Amino acid sequence: MKDERLVRLASTLVNHSLELQKDQSVLITGSVVAKPLMKEIIREVYKVGGKPFLELQDDGLTVEIAKSTNEASIEILKGWFEKKIEDVDALIHIRAINNDAEMSEVPSEVMQLHGKVMKPVHDVLTNQRNWVLLDYPTSAGAQKAKMGTERYEDYVFEVCGIDYELLAERQKALQNLMERTEKVRIVAPNTDLTFSIKDIPVVASHGKRNIPDGEIFTAPVKDSVNGTITYNTPCPYRGVTYNNVSLTLKDGKIVDAVADNTEKLNEILDSDEGARYIGEFAIGMNPLINTPVGNILFDEKINGSIHFTPGLAYDSADNGNRSMVHWDMVLILRKEFGGGELYFDDQLIQKDGLFVLDELKPLNPDQLLKKEEKVHA
Secondary structure: OOOHHHHHHHHHHHHHHOOOOOOOEEEEEEEHHHHHHHHHHHHHHHHOOOEEEEEEEOHHHHHHHHOOOOHHHHHHHHHHHHHHHHHOOEEEEEEOOOOOOHHHHOOHHHHHHHHHHHHHHHHHHHHHOEEEEEEOOOHHHHHHOOOOHHHHHHHHHHHHOOOHHHHHHHHHHHHHHHHHOOEEEEEEOOEEEEEEOOOOOOEEEOOOOEEOOOEEEEOOOOOOOEEEEEOOOOEEEOOEEEOOOEEEEEOOEEEEEEOOOHHHHHHHHOOOHHHHOEEEEEEEOEOOOOOOOOOHHHHOOEOOEEEEEEEOOOHHHOOOOOOOOEOOOEEEOOHHHOOOEEEEOOEEEEEOOEEOOOOOHHHOHHHHHHHHHHHHO
C-alpha cells in the first residue's frame, strides 16, 4: 500500500523547495534505502514536466574507497561532480544513514584533503544551484534518537510536514528586526557571548534548502565575537559526536575549545584559518522539534535554540569567513535545558526559548501550532 506521507513529502520537495518547472532537470542522489521516497519524487518530477536523473550511493562502499584514496583520485571525482551539476538545474540529496559512525573509519587527513579539493565545486552547488537536503528515516536514526523505528518514522514525517508558507509569513517580523539589529548577546549557563550582526544579510529558512526546516540565520561580523558559549546538545561532525563543547572567543577567534574529545575538536578547528572563526548565527523555530535526536539537520531547527557555527559563511549571509569546515553547534535556551536569554541591542527578545516581544510571539510553538490546527481543520 502506498504511503501517502511519501507522496506529500515528494510534492513538498519538488514544488515548494525546488519550485521545479517544466523541462528542468533534477539530480536525485542518496542511499537505496530511500527508494520508496525516490520513487515518489521521480513521479512528481514527471508530473510537473521535469527530467529526473538518479544516483544511488552506499556509505560502506564510499568509506572503503575513501580509506586509501589520494589527491589525484579526488580531483577526478571533483571533475565528475562538476559536470553533473553543470548539466542539471536542481539537486535533491536524501541521506539515509545506517551507521552514523561509518565515516569515522576514514583518516582525518583524507577527510581534510577531500574537503579542500571538493570545496570549489561544493561552493558552486551551495550558492549557484537550486538544491534541497533531507534525511530519510532509518532504524539507525531511530536508535540514535532513542525511539522505536515506527515512532521515529512518524516523527520524521511529522516535523517535515509543517506549514512552511505560514512559517514564512510569521518569520518576516523577526527577519526585519534582525536586519535593524547591531549587537547580539546570548546568556545561558556557562555562556555569555556578544557580537555584532550589523549590515550582514539575514535569511529566513522555510523549506527551500532543508527539510525539515525552521530557522533564521545571519553571521556575526567576523572580528566582533567575544565571550564563551557552552553547547548543551551533542555536536556530531564527520562520524564523531562531541559532547560538552565549550568555545571561548576573543575578537572573533576561537582561542580555547574543550569537549569530551578536546584533542580531536581542536584538530578540526585547526583545519584552516577560517575554522576558528564563526560563519553563522541562527535561531531555530520548528514548532514540532523539541529535543535533540543526534542529527544536526533536525537539531539546528529545535524551537527555542540557537546555533553558532565555526567555519564557512554562506554567500547569502556573508561575513567574509572562508573554511572547509561548517560545523553547526546547537544551544537550547528553553527552561528545561537550563534556560537562557537572547538580547538584541540590549533589549530582551527571547527568554527561556520563548519570544517575549508582541510582534514575535506568533513564532512561539503554541501559536504556530494553534494556527496550523485552524488551517488544517
